[in-house]
Amino acid sequence: MAEVVLDKINKRYENGFHAVKDLDIAIADGEFLVLVGPSGCGKTTALRMVAGLEDITSGTMTIGGKVVNTLPPKDRDIAMVFQSYALYPHMSVADNIAYGLKIRRMDAAEISRRVERAAQMLELGNLLDRKPKQLSGGQRQRVAMGRAIVREPQVFLMDEPLSNLDAKLRVQMRAEIAQVQQDLNVTTIYVTHDQIEAMTMGDRVAVMKAGVLQQIGDPQHLYDHPDNIFVAGFIGSPPMNMALGRVEAGNGDLAVRLGAATLALPGAVAAARPALAGYAGRDVAVGIRSEDMEDARLARGGDDLPRLSTTVTMTEALGSEIVVHFVLDAPKVVTEDTKALEKDAHSSDVALHDRGTRFRASFGPRSRVRNGDEIEVVVDTERVHFFDPETGAAIR
Numbered sequence: 001m002a003e004v005v006l007d008k009i010n011k012r013y014e015n016g017f018h019a020v021k022d023l024d025i026a027i028a029d030g031e032f033l034v035l036v037g038p039s040g041c042g043k044t045t046a047l048r049m050v051a052g053l054e055d056i057t058s059g060t061m062t063i064g065g066k067v068v069n070t071l072p073p074k075d076r077d078i079a080m081v082f083q084s085y086a087l088y089p090h091m092s093v094a095d096n097i098a099y100g101l102k103i104r105r106m107d108a109a110e111i112s113r114r115v116e117r118a119a120q121m122l123e124l125g126n127l128l129d130r131k132p133k134q135l136s137g138g139q140r141q142r143v144a145m146g147r148a149i150v151r152e153p154q155v156f157l158m159d160e161p162l163s164n165l166d167a168k169l170r171v172q173m174r175a176e177i178a179q180v181q182q183d184l185n186v187t188t189i190y191v192t193h194d195q196i197e198a199m200t201m202g203d204r205v206a207v208m209k210a211g212v213l214q215q216i217g218d219p220q221h222l223y224d225h226p227d228n229i230f231v232a233g234f235i236g237s238p239p240m241n242m243a244l245g246r247v248e249a250g251n252g253d254l255a256v257r258l259g260a261a262t263l264a265l266p267g268a269v270a271a272a273r274p275a276l277a278g279y280a281g282r283d284v285a286v287g288i289r290s291e292d293m294e295d296a297r298l299a300r301g302g303d304d305l306p307r308l309s310t311t312v313t314m315t316e317a318l319g320s321e322i323v324v325h326f327v328l329d330a331p332k333v334v335t336e337d338t339k340a341l342e343k344d345a346h347s348s349d350v351a352l353h354d355r356g357t358r359f360r361a362s363f364g365p366r367s368r369v370r371n372g373d374e375i376e377v378v379v380d381t382e383r384v385h386f387f388d389p390e391t392g393a394a395i396r
């Protein structure tokens with residue numbers, strides 16, 4: 001059994017920088033865990049500590065029940081796949097895959113058995129005699145995977161293995177890696193800054209920010225129940241829309257005023273978020289995913305759902321949906337988290353700050369809205385999220 005357990009793991013670099021803070025994660029035997037977060041959040045540092053390539057400042061790391069804090073990388077029974085595949089250019093594909101086994105002086109028959117099996121799994125069978133420069137990017141990536149697979153390790157560690165591939169190949173390799181991992185059932189920790197990779201590949205996803213684990217869970221749970229504004233904004237594309245609203249209480253009912261609109265919350269919605277009533281008369285961050293809004297003309301049975309009246313500022317037709325941009329007349333939420341998210345996305349709506357908040361809604365393909373149209377947007381209040389505007393924590 002190769003359970004990997006990080007128990008209160010900390011990393012302070014020599015210059016004093018605290019890159020990983022009290023990280024607690026237990027990765028089950030055979031699990032595919034994705035560590036995701038923006039650049040600099042400490043995910044690579046965490047992975048390198050599992051690999052033994054970076055010293056652990058404090059905490060306990062175990063692999064398969066054995067404490068490995070001071071165990072050298074070669075004795076950890078792990079195989080790593082990096083962003084740069086680091087293939088030997090003068091060696092054939094077969095020799096590249098076999099190299100790690102040869103230096104361990106493994107029996108030649110066993111080596112060729114393993115190389116053949118990996119080549120078959122990765123569809124590299126007819127490329128075994130080629131040199132790396134005669135391969136496409138995707139094929140090189142597969143050779144790097146092959147090299148890890150033949151080791152038959154207890155744990156795979158992967159650090160952004162797809163980031164050198166073009167978008168189409170990335171999508172294809174994403175599925176292939178997930179399939180290989182499933183077939184081999186080897187405990188895997190996969191680092192990426194790409195939330196789509198995280199969502200599509202991981203059995204569970206761990207979101208990190210500034211060295212701190214924000215939330216860990218299965219992808220759908222993170223998407224549906226983000227614990228804070230950071231996770232809400234980081235997981236999902238387009239990111240969750242977020243604006244400041246005010247909680248209003250009257251006759252035992254709760255509503256949220258969002259700009260000119262009032263979202264009456266059905267009893268069940270309020271009941272599912274008992275802490276919300278405590279915010280009556282105060283501002284909250286209101287989060288609405290793009291797919292939880294619809295063109296009022298298309299919404300079936302949406303007559304009693306609250307509506308936002310607005311003007312379309314831009315449309316993006318994606319075929320399966322139309323992403324409609326508009327400016328909501330409610331203040332933008334500004335917290336450390338929203339700043340971090342904007343920095344990560346290299347975007348800023350500062351110019352909008354006084355006028356309102358940019359929102360994106362995904363309308364059905366039959367919506368024919370255009371730039372400049374006055375529209376009504378219905379909101380599925382059952383799926384609206386609320387966060388404390390100071391701490392960023394979900395209100396539940």
Ligand code: ATP
Pocket residue numbers: 013014015017019037038039040041042043044045046193
């Ligand atoms: P990226 O996706 O950009 O690789 P990351 O989340 O993997 O980011 P790390 O590489 O783990 O981030 O780095 C975490 C933080 O630690 C960063 O702020 C980085 O600058 C810092 N850091 C990394 N290596 C060192 C080092 N040797 N000395 C000091 N600080 C370091």
